[in-house]
Amino acid sequence: MLTLTKYGKILVYTLLAIYATLVLVPFFMMVSNSFKSMRDIYLKPFSLPSELSLKNIIDAWNQAGIGRGYLNSLMIAGSAVVGIVIIASFFAFAISKYEFRGRRFLFIYSMLGLAFPARLAIIPIYLLLRNVNLTNSRLGLIIIYIAVNIPFSVFLLKNFIDGVPNELSEAARIDGANPLQIYRHVVLPLIKPAISIVSIVSFVNVWNDFFFPLIFINDRSKATITLAVSIFFGEYANRWNLLFTSLTLAIAPTIILFLIFSRQFIAGMTQGAIK
Amino acid sequence: MKLAKRYLLLFVLPALILYTLFIIYPLINSLFLSLYSWPGVGEKTFVGLDNFRKVFSSGAFRNEVFNAFWHNVYFYILAASIEIGVGFFIALMLASKIKGARMFRNIVYIPNMIPLVLVGFMWSLYLNPQVGLVNQFLKLIGLGGLAQSWLGQESTALTTIILVNAWRNIGFYVLVLLAAILDINPSLLEAAYIDGASNWKIIWRIIFPLSFSTVRTLAILLFIWSFNVFDMIYALEGVQAGPYRSTDVLGTLFYRTAFGGLGSSAIDMGLGATITVFIFAIIMPVSIFYVYLVEKRQRSA
Numbered sequence: 001m002l003t004l005t006k007y008g009k010i011l012v013y014t015l016l017a018i019y020a021t022l023v024l025v026p027f028f029m030m031v032s033n034s035f036k037s038m039r040d041i042y043l044k045p046f047s048l049p050s051e052l053s054l055k056n057i058i059d060a061w062n063q064a065g066i067g068r069g070y071l072n073s074l075m076i077a078g079s080a081v082v083g084i085v086i087i088a089s090f091f092a093f094a095i096s097k098y099e100f101r102g103r104r105f106l107f108i109y110s111m112l113g114l115a116f117p118a119r120l121a122i123i124p125i126y127l128l129l130r131n132v133n134l135t136n137s138r139l140g141l142i143i144i145y146i147a148v149n150i151p152f153s154v155f156l157l158k159n160f161i162d163g164v165p166n167e168l169s170e171a172a173r174i175d176g177a178n179p180l181q182i183y184r185h186v187v188l189p190l191i192k193p194a195i196s197i198v199s200i201v202s203f204v205n206v207w208n209d210f211f212f213p214l215i216f217i218n219d220r221s222k223a224t225i226t227l228a229v230s231i232f233f234g235e236y237a238n239r240w241n242l243l244f245t246s247l248t249l250a251i252a253p254t255i256i257l258f259l260i261f262s263r264q265f266i267a268g269m270t271q272g273a274i275k
Numbered sequence: 276m277k278l279a280k281r282y283l284l285l286f287v288l289p290a291l292i293l294y295t296l297f298i299i300y301p302l303i304n305s306l307f308l309s310l311y312s313w314p315g316v317g318e319k320t321f322v323g324l325d326n327f328r329k330v331f332s333s334g335a336f337r338n339e340v341f342n343a344f345w346h347n348v349y350f351y352i353l354a355a356s357i358e359i360g361v362g363f364f365i366a367l368m369l370a371s372k373i374k375g376a377r378m379f380r381n382i383v384y385i386p387n388m389i390p391l392v393l394v395g396f397m398w399s400l401y402l403n404p405q406v407g408l409v410n411q412f413l414k415l416i417g418l419g420g421l422a423q424s425w426l427g428q429e430s431t432a433l434t435t436i437i438l439v440n441a442w443r444n445i446g447f448y449v450l451v452l453l454a455a456i457l458d459i460n461p462s463l464l465e466a467a468y469i470d471g472a473s474n475w476k477i478i479w480r481i482i483f484p485l486s487f488s489t490v491r492t493l494a495i496l497l498f499i500w501s502f503n504v505f506d507m508i509y510a511l512e513g514v515q516a517g518p519y520r521s522t523d524v525l526g527t528l529f530y531r532t533a534f535g536g537l538g539s540s541a542i543d544m545g546l547g548a549t550i551t552v553f554i555f556a557i558i559m560p561v562s563i564f565y566v567y568l569v570e571k572r573q574r575s576a
Contacts, residue, residue, distance in 0.1 A: 001461065002371040002474055012368045019365065020382045022442070027385070029408055030397055045411050087289045094286035098278035106287065111569055113298050115562030117503045119526070120551040121301030123308060123533055123544050128301065147297035150290050159573065170276065179282040208390040210506050215534065226390045230510070233396050240400060247397055251389050258388045262381045265388070269447060270454045 027255070034060075034245035041240050060245035063236070065220060069228035070253070076138050076224060077206040080145035084202050085195055087146060088153035089161075093183050096161040097169055107158065113151030118144070119211060126215060136218050144212055149202040160194035161187060200261075200268040207254070225250050305555070308548035315544045326549035340550070342520060343528040350437055350524065351501035357441040359493055362448030367478060369449065370456040380453070384446035394443040395510020402426050402435065402511075426511055429521035436522055440507050448493060455489035456482055495565045499558050505530065525554050
């Protein structure tokens with residue numbers, strides 16, 4: 001760590017405080033404005049709301065479809081994470097602990113997806129899903145999200161599984177455990193931190209995504225939270241109070257979760273494919 | 276260890292099938308689709324390299340493609356300078372012996388947890404020329420002369436979007452760079468201090484060279500992401516990428532071409548696929564270099 005002189009410290013604190021203000025003020029204004037009337041937003045933009053009325057919240061909640069958006073996003077992100085964790089850890093386990101032809105190829109092959117964003121393939125993906133009637137469907141989105149998150153998850157999980165001593169799985173095998181049992185009882189307990197990192201990162205990725213729902217979902221009842229709010233912004237372009245409220249409602253869960261689990265979130269984000 | 280075939284299938288196949296079917300096959304399929312003209316329903320018309328001719332030889336579409344392309348280039352250069360440059364500077368400050376570094380670290384990262392598109396909507400309200408908070412604030416502090424239609428004039432729109440993007444993303448770069456800086460063996464810094472080195476010298480001679488591989492990786496990723504920008508432009512300027520296409524990037528052009536958008540010409544999925552192939556060709560060398568670095572690191576680990 002760098003050691004600072006007294007003046008250095010003052011300078012650093014000042015700069016950091018300015019930066020923190022730049023980050024926090026927009027959030028603060030968003031929440032504050034979401035309690036105001038249209039008139040107060042125009043006339044007294046920086047003042048605190050004169051009363052904490054829940055009217056905006058109720059209106060925005062009902063009209064923007066926030067509740068349904070949460071539920072859809074939760075369902076899609078939750079299912080995708082379960083799928084990603086199982087499928088990617090199986091794959092990483094096999095290519096890390098077993099010898100078979102083509103395992104090095106499989107690893108490099110699965111890494112390609114780290115470098116080529118799935119957005120570039122959106123038209124064929126769209127056609128593929130359309131052929132099997134999975135456009136405008138939550139299941140379609142779940143499948144895509146699992147596929148998209150495989151490269152990163154395999155990369156991270158393989159790294160961790162490589163660190164599990166081979167003697168352990170070897171000993172379990174001699175004791176008569178089959179590969180599935182070795183995975184379940186030897187490897188899985190030892191890679192829990194990696195599993196939670198993969199879960200957090202992929203959950204955030206899926207929850208935050210906008211592009212795939214925009215293309216795949218037409219039906220309002222199936223809109224994710226990002227899509228629900230974007231439709232709302234299109235239709236209520238002049239109802240600023242409701243717009244602020246719907247933003248606050250859409251963003252609140254993520255921020256609250258972040259404040260509770262910031263340590264895990266940060267570990268998750270920095271232990272990805274980078275360093 | 277050897278693996279019985281049925282277990283091999285159980286472990287490998289699900290990932291392999293999903294990944295191949297939904298990522299690799301579609302990426303390759305885009306190549307083929309780019310040889311057709313197709314409104315998405317009905318017959319595909321084989322047009323050979325016509326779509327590519329539209330992209331490269333003169334004409335309205337060529338101008339649109341290259342207009343968007345240069346915006347992506349500008350996006351990358353400015354975003355990289357701000358997000359990695361300023362990010363490195365903030366990471367250095369957070370890597371100093373100060374109280375509350377952890378709290379600052381969390382604050383810096385908060386915007387990154389919010390979906391890009393929602394950050395875009397939030398700033399579209401703040402940047403509104405008449406009642407947006409940014410102009411109101413400028414007037415409040417006596418700088419009303421600077422107030423302007425940030426998103427409504429060609430000269431400022433794209434830069435404003437890049438700044439909003441940086442506001443949201445910089446926390447990620449700060450954290451990754453901070454992790455790299457904190458990874459440096461502390462005894463190196465101590466030895467330098469004993470030798471009487473100044474902080475600037477330590478930063479320049481020790482910290483920067485030792486975190487350079489992280490900077491390089493971030494620069495590569497940001498390049499790939501910059502050529503796939505979409506959400507932020509969509510939220511702030513819509514798929515028409517106004518004013519007068521001054522914020523159009525390949526992502527928005529692609530969306531208009533392949534899926535349509537208010538006021539855009541007929542949908543052509545073949546031509547849309549051509550744009551993705553174009554993007555693909557731009558990021559391919561960089562992407563391959565990235566996979567090579569990742570793989571090398573894994574082998575040496």
